[in-house]
Amino acid sequence: MKKYLACFFSFGLLISCQTESKLTFEPTELLGENCADCPQIVVQIPNALDGSAVSEAINRSVQEEIISILSFTDDEEIDNVNKALESFTDSYKELKTKFPDEVPWEAKIEGEVVYEDENLVTLKLNSYSFTGGAHGYASTTYLNFDKKSGKELENNQLFDDFEGFIEFAETQFRNQEEIPQDQNINATGFMFEGDSFHLPNNIGYTTEGLQLIYNQYEVASYADGPISLVLPYTDINPFLKNKVER
Known part of the structure; x- marks a missing residue:
């Protein structure tokens, strides 16, 4: 009986360790301003909650990617996602005042955790943006992180x-x-x-x-x-x- 209890305890400990090694994420949605002359902006990303170094690195890198996709001005410091949404919106509104027939802009960013083990976690960001012209632009971005060092990894x-x-x-x-x-x-x-x-x-x-x-x-x-x-x-x-x- 003791042998079985020991095996059961070891198995439970293994499951517990595997669970504890996983980072905790919550889905986060950010929407652009809702008005007749506003572009459509939808951002759906996972937000890391653990407060660890790697979680902070993940959230920082995801924010930087969103900023790079949505920012349209060089004359101000855009250091957070809300400012990036405002930049995208303001740029369209300004163009709309000059060219009333301008087709509405749009931007959609979807992120998900696609891989995780005890050493590494990978996020995938799919984005699509249309800012006029013949067609929009879609892209995929991978972000790989070392969970032990808490740093994003270069290829x-x-x-x-x-x-x-x-x-x-x-x-x-x-x-x-x-x-x-x-x-x-x-x-x-x-x-x-x-x-x-x-x-x-x-x-x-x-x-x-x-x-x-x-x-x-x-x-x-x-x-x-x-x-x-x-x-x-x-x-x-x-x-x-x-x-x-x-």
Whole structure:
């Protein structure tokens, strides 16, 4: 009986530790001003609540991304999300007074936690904005955080063997996009700068694998849309600092 109790206690402790290792988030929604001459703005993001260093880093980085998407003025210090919403709104109102037929602007930002383990947490932000012209612009942003150091990670900090990963990723990219391995990376119409393969600006951990996503215009035309490559952890663990067992 004691043996069974010990096993039960150990199992309960394991579940408790796994639960405690997870960060706590609450969904947060921010809306733009509601008026006839106001752009439509909807921001839905997870807000980290733990008060830890990594939670503070997450909230700060998400705020910075929102500010960069919505800010339209350079003559003032926009240091919080509310000011960014005001900047987007005021910019449209000013344009509307000069051009009454201006099509309404809009901005939508949706964020979610797409991966978390004891060492790392990844957030994904999908955004869409329309500020006139032929079409709007959609993009995906990945934010990866080291839970122990409490810092956001640059792409190269995700790897033990960064150069080796680049070579592997290029091979897989060529296979997926049917680019012959012995031809120029732009042979089939891509637009890699300098005719050389490079990783995208956004790389993120997901439950399916590490996702590489080239946003519109990054290596292809707008019409081609975003280009995504998902690499299973079983294939890339040798290159990663934070290895994932599946």
